[in-house]
Amino acid sequence: MLVKLACCQPLKGISSRHWLPDSFSVRSGAGAEGYRDEGGPCGRKMGDNRAMSTAFENIIDGTWSGRFAWADDVCVVFATIEPIRAGHMLVVPRHPYPSWTDAPVEVAEHLMRVAHIIGRAQIEAFDVERAGLIIAGFEVPHTHLHVVPMKSEADIAFANAAQASDDALDDATTRVREALVGLGYEANVPPSMGSASLS
Numbered sequence: 183m184l185v186k187l188a189c190c191q192p193l194k195g196i197s198s199r200h201w202l203p204d205s206f207s208v209r210s211g212a213g214a215e216g217y218r219d220e221g222g223p224c225g226r227k228m229g230d231n232r233a234m235s236t237a238f239e240n241i242i243d244g245t246w247s248g249r250f251a252w253a254d255d256v257c258v259v260f261a262t263i264e265p266i267r268a269g270h271m272l273v274v275p276r277h278p279y280p281s282w283t284d285a286p287v288e289v290a291e292h293l294m295r296v297a298h299i300i301g302r303a304q305i306e307a308f309d310v311e312r313a314g315l316i317i318a319g320f321e322v323p324h325t326h327l328h329v330v331p332m333k334s335e336a337d338i339a340f341a342n343a344a345q346a347s348d349d350a351l352d353d354a355t356t357r358v359r360e361a362l363v364g365l366g367y368e369a370n371v372p373p374s375m376g377s378a379s380l381s
Contacts, residue, residue, distance in 0.1 A: 303361035
């Protein structure tokens with residue numbers, strides 16, 4: 183089933199070069215039958231993000247651009263375009279589980295292992311004391327773990343998120359990729375920063 187939306191706003195986690203067109207089709211979530219456009223600024227009910235579930239899929243499959251630091255058969259890691267701090271990365275499963283509690287335990291465990299590795303790389307790359315972890319998922323209903331390099335607890339507040347320049351995102355992602363190679367994870371660093379493919 184397809185759902186048509188009329189909206190022209192950027193989505194968090196998607197490059198500013200990739201705005202949604204005036205009308206686009208996306209795969210809907212379960213239970214979307216009888217969905218009515220009403221309310222909200224984009225013609226959707228406020229808080230109803232079912233149709234956005236393919237945003238991360240579009241980044242993973244290359245339809246929309248992304249800056250990738252990690253890839254494996256289960257998940258990818260890419261930079262968010264609105265980082266809380268430089269180096270803020272998202273650990274995202276390839277399958278679009280709406281919430282992390284919807285993912286099989288094995289997938290959730292794998293995501294946490296990868297987030298741990300990314301956190302270690304951030305500590306090396308950004309000379310910070312810690313890496314923070316947030317699992318929220320209200321903006322895009324596709325499980326994702328926010329891993330953020332931290333110098334203090336203030337560095338883990340979404341209120342600090344701001345649009346970053348392409349150069350800043352490239353630099354931060356390159357630093358994480360280089361730190362991953364230094365930690366011995368070169369097999370999981372995609373050859374091209376712009377692709378989730380390992381080949």
